[in-house]
Structure formats: C-alpha cells, structure tokens
Amino acid sequence: MKLNPLLLPLLIALPTQAQTRLNMTTGVTDISQKVYGLHMTIFLICVAIGVIVFGIMLWAIIHHRKDKGAQAAQFHESTKVEILWTLIPFVILIIMAIPATRTLIAMEDASQSDLTVQVTGSQWKWHYSYFEQDVGFYSLIGTLPEQIQGQVAKGENYLLEVDWPLVLPTDRKIRFLITSDDVIHSWWVPAFAIKKDAVPGFINEAWTRINEPGIYRGQCAELCGKNHGFMPIVVEAKSGAEFDTWLADAKAKQLQAKADEQAQLATQMTMDELMTTGEQVYQRICAACHQANGEGLPGAFPPLKGSQLILKDKAAHLHIVLFGKAGTAMQSFDKQLSAKELAAVITYERNAWGNDTKDLVQPSDIEQARNGQ
Secondary structure, three states: OOOOHHHHHHHHHOOOOOOOOOOOOOOOEHHHHHHHHHHHHHHHHHHHHHHHHHHHHHHHHHHOOHHHOOOOOOOOOOHHHHHHHHHHHHHHHHHHHHHHHHHHHHHHOOOOOOEEEEEEEEOOEEEEEEOOOOEEEEEOEOOOHHHHOOOOOOOOOOOOOEOOOEEEEOOOOEEEEEEEOOOOEEEEEHHHOEEEEEOEOOOEEEEEOEOOOEEEEEEEOOOOOOOHHHOEEEEEEEOHHHHHHHHHHHHHHHHHHHHHHHHHOOOOOOHHHHHHHHHHHHHHHHHHHHOOOOOOEOOOEOOOOOOHHHHHOHHHHHHHHHHOOOOOOOOOOOOOOOHHHHHHHHHHHHHOOOOOOOOOOOHHHHHHHHOOO
C-alpha cells in the first residue's frame, strides 16, 4: 500500500523498529500486510492532525497571552470558518476511505479458492473439515492440566497449543466457512488478519493465501463460556508438496480409524481396560467441566459423583454422553470419540468416585445406542 507523500517525513521520524509488541503485526499474507499498511497510514494521518491542531493551540496560548496585551477577537458565525472546518474533515475522511474500502473489498473476496475448509466452533474446541477431501478432525487445547492448575511450570506456548493443528498449504487460496454448533465463537488468527464470528445457524466466509511456511497461533476472540480462554487455534502452513503428502496421509489414517472403529465393535474389554482408558479420556475431555473428582461446579456443571442419572439409568447416561443435552453446555460426543473411548469413559463415570455400579459398557453397546436400540 502506498503512503501519502506528505506523510513520508513523519514516517522517517518514527523509530526504526516500528513494529513492536504494542503495534499490529504485518502478518504473513498479502491481506494482513494491506491491513497493516492501512493501519499505519491512518495512524500517521491522525498524528499529523494532532501535531497541527495541538501545535496551533500551543502557539496561540503562548503568543496570545493576556500578559502580552492580547485582545480576544470578536466575531460570530463566520461562514468561511464553518465551511473550512466542514470541508477539511470531509476531504480527510475521503482520503482515508479510499484505501480502507479497497482493503475491505479484498478481504471479502473469497472467490476462486483452491481449497475450502469448514471451521466449526464448539465448546471448547474447533472442528476442521476439508471439503471434498474426506478429512476432518477436532482440535483441542494441548496445554497440560497440570500447567493450568499451576502444578508444573508453564510451557513456551501456554494456552496456545493444540493436539491437532489445522494444516494448510502456502501455494493456494484457502476459503474458510465459519460456523458454530452451540454458542457464538470467533476464529481469530492475527498473522492472517482473519477474525470472523462463528454463529450457530449462519456461515461466515473468510479467505487467506499464506506466503510463508510456519506455525501461526490464534484464539477464540468471543466470550463463549467458562473455558473461553482454553480454545486456542494453531495453523501449520506447509509447502504445496508437503501439504499434499500430509493430506494423503491424513486420508489414510482416517480410513484406518473407521476400519478400527468397526473392529472395536466386536471386542469385549475388561473392567481394568475400560477404567484405565476411561480415566484418560475423562481427564482430557470431561474434567474441565465436571472436575477431576467428579463433583462438578455448583450452579454450572452437575456432579457425576453420586448422580442419580448415572446410578439408576444406564440408557439415559449413554444417551446424554452420545447426543448431549439441548440448552446446556453438555454437547454431543458421538463424533468426537471412538466407540472404544465412549464405552470406556461411560464405564469410568459409572464406577469412579464411589459410584460402583459394576456396569461394563462395551463398544457394541455404544453402536446399539447410536442406532436407537
């Protein structure tokens, strides 16, 4: 983006390290660099206006003091002055509006994309689906619970790390379709100059073309509930050839996972296997709301320890874990976990913290519940 030549002296006068932690970043896309250029242009215009206005005020205060015998001018309703102070701001706004409009139009042009990715916000994780590629997965926070609870030292990317990042190519235009399946979220990656709300029942569009391979981090930028701060975004940008290799590998893994899922339906797991796997799944998925001790959070998340639903209604327990509960933060885990993981975590909840129902839930039970049997 070209700066007004009249502003070049001010630009030269700025510190050489203009991009600091207090300023916007230039990002790694053409759009993000246009946004940065627009930001700096308008900033310099505002600085110029401030210097002129406050400079005139300061000069008037010094040179037209009462102790120097200055007499206030007596005039009223000057047409020339009114025209000037209307016309000058109007011209300034037009000068600012032209580059701003160009940038906004470019930001909204998601046409002729090479790859489409659907981004779905869910309390409190993201789901990514690659259109026409049969690849999709959930991306959950990767920061250890012990770090969040202050039991161990925090890592370099504390609260900004995930178990499965979104992988994108650097040689293609990527179109994002952004939505939500529960409450309003906001998908924000500063390096791409993308911040779009994820609204249930609506689809918002955004796009990017990444110039440099690397890892780029963002967050949910909407207050979406209790764990809003634990909903990070990590994008790994790869070269075109590396991305194609990754995509082929991801397809193969997901096909294998489906085959494994079918094989699991015939297995019979022991109580020890179910409890061990179930505890791992519970700590990763459920403990954030229902707490590690199963006592929940009063007024927000019900306790599982001593729960009458768990102790007395096995079918209802399976149903709520599989399909969630409308109007609450309890979401469906049917597509997020495998049949083995679902069977294990339900078994764990039915036998941990003194519940001791002695019930074993097998993967085949999960498949029957899915089919309404």
